[in-house]
Amino acid sequence: MNTILSPIESEFGTQQEAQAHDAWFRSRVLESMADTRPAVPHDQVVAETEAIIQAAEQRQSVRRR
Numbered sequence: 001m002n003t004i005l006s007p008i009e010s011e012f013g014t015q016q017e018a019q020a021h022d023a024w025f026r027s028r029v030l031e032s033m034a035d036t037r038p039a040v041p042h043d044q045v046v047a048e049t050e051a052i053i054q055a056a057e058q059r060q061s062v063r064r065r
Contacts, residue, residue, distance in 0.1 A: 003015040012018040 005012055005014060005018065010018060012021060
């Protein structure tokens with residue numbers, strides 16, 4: 001059954017879309033939990049993200065001149 005969902009109650013248009021997303025999401029979580037690579041420390045991720053943002057901001061400021 002492909003029940004239409006209210007946009008107030010769900011971000012998905014139909015029950016089928018919601019179930020498909022749930023299945024996809026659960027499979028991604030299981031993949032992540034099974035990943036044997038070492039974890040990346042939070043501080044390292046934040047520092048790398050900040051560097052990417054700063055580089056993008058510098059490129060934007062050069063383009064505006």
